[in-house]
Amino acid sequence: MEKDLECIVRSLKIDILRMFYQSKTGHLSSALSCVELLAVLYLWERNEKDRIILSKGHGAAALYPILVKLGYIRHEELKTFYGYDSRLPALASNKTPGIDVPTGSLGQGFCFATGLAKAYQLDMEKASVFCILGDGEMQEGCVWEAAMFAGTQKLDHIAVFLDYNGIQASEKVQTIIDVDPIREKWEAFGWAVEEIYGHNLTEIQTVVQSFRDGVYHCPLFVIAHTHKGNGISFIEDQADCHMRNPKGDEWQRVCEEFHISLEELNIS
Template sequence: MKSKELAWKIRRHGIEMTHLSGGSHIGAILSVADIVAVLYSDILKFDNKNPKWRDRDRIIFSKGHAGAAIYAALAENNFFEVEELKTHYQDGSRLSGHVSHYLPGIDLSTGSLGHGLSVASGMAYVGKKDKKDYKIFCILGDGELNEGSVWEAIMFANHYSLDNLVAIVDRNKMQSLDFCEKTIKLDPLKEKFKNFGWNVYDIDGHNHEELEKVMKLQRNGKPTIIIANTIKGKGISFMENNILWHYRFPHKGWEYDQAVTELHKIKPENVIDIYTPNGIENPKYPTEKDEVNKDCTLSATWKKI
């Protein structure tokens, strides 16, 4: 499957999974969709019939709260049935709200932010010691970079020249309740990584050609960081850059209807929507009472007593 087709499916599955479950983090799922799609369509070496194949590339999805994106990619690559995606966040489901290793194709349960890069660095270190040619890819959120353990892993990877390690930051510039720069400043991020001895690429995280190119570059004896600049909520106009959709899900009514309708406007020609094949016939629209595109960040809504 082509990466742009997979990216659309990840977004559509993400809308459905969070809608059915009442789960959170659709904004982060939408921002990381293109990164995940390029990895699973064009980059990763894997065997869906043998998920524990020793020579596979490893992927650590450190921003585990957006795990629905990985679940969708795995299902579309036949690690398990697509129908199981509907059980996301349900009691007894293997598809927990944060990434779970109980699913084939998942190497590490994540969600407690700040640990993924340390584990990925350890895996890369073992791979180098064993003279293996597989690569380790680790996807982090930019808000996650507030964690001190991330910077310990960055130093470790540089010290041991882990050129089989590629970290990708989903740089959507928002975290939890506000913009990253209003929470704890990260910039100048590119210069920080360079000073820590990494190869650094600062790119458009929604451009599939750019993503594929930098993921395939030679590593020159250094670990690599890709700062993938993205838009939180990418693909759904009223979700884009709106912190509300970090914790909110598309409710029944205009939120779900408009999300699906907007996705159908950009649907690749060869893709089939298994949930609403022809879109939504008479979609509901927001009314004047509905708060659309309101600034919901903490810094905009908090008032001193």
């Protein structure tokens, strides 16, 4: 199963690269930062009643190939990414089949996820709410209000994965507004906190399984250490990489690093 998921993630990454090769714009580095997290949450032993909220909506390009595999959209539609009147815009939108909540207005996805978790608690629903949060997004006040609420209400239906790559739209997070110390803050609000490497499928699966098994008895916050632009050497972890996309001959270098041919990105 793990090898199968590794193959699936590889195919997702090729689809993501192809989308940006054809669109020539968008948040490529954000998508490559969270694709493993999304793959496990959506494609690995998911309860059909579980809800997944991509609060960092600018990573939506990582979600679109997953929606293809789930049958919500056709693979050919990936070619329309970022195009005029496309159902696959830069930020997550509920006009895209399979996405319930539009996100990208920072912090709002997490607030919605917290409210949904409270509803599950009241209804005694046997399902989980998963939310992927950006670290720059944690600078929003509504994030901390929702975090305090979830801890106070002991919302053990919700698990939040922090895509902790250290970079926001224009600079490193700590340069704009430092959000550390993260663990101590969330623990103080009544959350269990785990730390994993967010590109390691086994580590993600282990913490997800522990959450589903009811190990924590409180909301779970997972600090997932990631690399923005993961896998592209000249973009990865660069402070200006938020909207940085390969150009011209750089795509050949990308193909070499992902062990694919340029022709694979140029499929019409």
